[in-house]
Amino acid sequence: MGLWSTRSGISVNYSYSSSPTFAAEPWSVHTGRSRSSSSSSSRVSVFIFDKRKFENYLQKYGVIQSRSSSADRQLISDAYDIIRTQVNNLAKLKHPMLLGLVAPLEEHSKSFMFVTEYVSGCLSSIYQGSDSDQDLFNTESQDIIIQRGILQISHGLDFIHNTASSVHLDLNPRTVFVNEHSDWKIFGLGHLFKLAAGTNTAEYFMPQYDRVPPFMQLNLNYTAPEIVFENTVSPRSDYFSLGALVYFLYYGRNLFNCDNSTSNYRDEYSRFERKLSQMSWESIFSKLPDKVRATIPRLMSRDLYARYEDINEFIASEFFEDPLIKTLVFLDDLPTKSTEEKTVFLNGLADLLPKFPAQLLQRKFLTALLQLLDQSSSSNDINSECLSQNLHIIIQIGRSLSVYFQ
Structure with missing residues (x-):
């Protein structure tokens, strides 16, 4: 693969592939190496966001009419604020189960870029078979890989909830990455919500855009119903997302398909509730191992207060007694x-x-x-x-x- 560079600190200190190793919307992720070391441990991932490509997309699909009107400039500014927030939160929050930042965000006229520990894919790209980690989920021992990954995500959520006093809000297959040691790392912190001291619920209004790229709003396929229906957010909202992610891991598809539309979400969730009333949690989640299937109602109940009180209760469940x-x-x-x-x-x-x-x-x-x-x-x-x-x-x-x- 060819190497390319721009005049930046990252390009001075790192060489990286001209074509991405994988994509994790909105980022293209390139394999790179530190120029100061030739050892394998110097391998990193360089995340690049192409501003021109993004703005051309908005114009092509009629999201903006030009780049000169105040409304269009505001929408572009909102998008770039989410990009900055994603990486700035990663710089502030340090935990073994959060993606490790190596070089902070650089902003250029045509791009954003930053560097992390080496990752070979996100869960979405792995399940789509676009990288070498796909084999991890095609073996007889895949359950231990998934089981360990869920545990690592849960420890990451414990830190976000109980140390950072925040709610992730956007946990989904595109925001969980796998590093070279097969550890699962949480990213996607662009919508991280900080709770006021001493509180565990808050009012929350989702940003509403029309036809914008997915990163600008919550992934509704993994969003808890209280956020959509009651404008309420809680750490327990992330438990619902975790339950939907568990479904994806064992079924290889989304539990909900909302196409980023709140009206579609209402329809999808109504169908899900009807299905629950006619069948059972056990039937809908039948492919899950028994011990994790038993936890799903405590993760995904419509009643916020019927879910686990704390993520550590899930971590202490029999599913991880292996x-x-x-x-x-x-x-x-x-x-x-x-x-x-x-x-x-x-x-x-x-x-x-x-x-x-x-x-x-x-x-x-x-x-x-x-x-x-x-x-x-x-x-x-x-x-x-x-x-x-x-x-x-x-x-x-x-x-x-x-x-x-x-």
């Missing part, structure tokens, strides 16, 4: 564990490895265990049992991967 999930959680915390805890973990890991998909072994386990090997080898107090068991596990993973990738 030895494989607990293994992955421990692996994430491995650097903080004592040598004794690491040794016990490694001793029990060998029997569990065959239950994990190859991509997870390669991207998550191998990376973490090689880091542990480096840490153990350079320590002044080398624990031979921990070091030996770690080497044994690394060799075991290597053998399984060599068979898988033949």
Whole structure:
């Protein structure tokens, strides 16, 4: 792929592909590398928004008549404010389950751009089969991938709700990204709503535009009914979005198809309620594993107060009481564990490895265990049992991967 550049700090410090790796509306996402390092760890993602393409779209479809009238300039200004808010919120909010910002937003006459940790796709692009991560969801072990991803999103929402005192409002397959370690990261913070101190509900009026690109308004396919019907927002509104996302993950399609129209949303939601009255949650969500299906009414009930009171109640549900999930959680915390805890973990890991998909072994386990090997080898107090068991596990993973990738 060819490389291109503009006169900007990002282009000075990073080279990136001329064609995007994938698209996550409104951004084209390019694979890049730091010019100051040749190691694989220098790989990043460069997000680019083309102003000219956006404004031409508005004019082509009659959203604006020209770029000179005050009304048209205001609409363009509103769009660019959402772009700025998306990235500025990412700079303010730091959490392992939010997309990691590497270089802040740069604004140029023809574009916006910023740099993040490397991501291989968003859930939407992965399910459409436009990138290499598609295989993650086409294996017998896909449930553990999805289960872990939902847990990571939930931890991200816990931070947004309980630390940042905010509501995401736009959780959907285009706003969840997958990084090179198969971790799921939340983005799409352009509509983030800050709650007043000591409150957990607020009045909220959705921005209304006609025929604009989707990023300018909430994705109604994943929007909670109280936002549309009662102009009310709460952290529990994000639980509804999470439930709709869970449906997408197991069915590969949207639960609602509103075409960004509130009137269509009313029709779609009425049909959904009629279906619920005639069938049941279990029937509508029949493809979901039993333990997550049992949580759906507490995520998506029409009654705001019948949903979970806090996202941590969902995190504590039986759905996540799985030895494989607990293994992955421990692996994430491995650097903080004592040598004794690491040794016990490694001793029990060998029997569990065959239950994990190859991509997870390669991207998550191998990376973490090689880091542990480096840490153990350079320590002044080398624990031979921990070091030996770690080497044994690394060799075991290597053998399984060599068979898988033949």
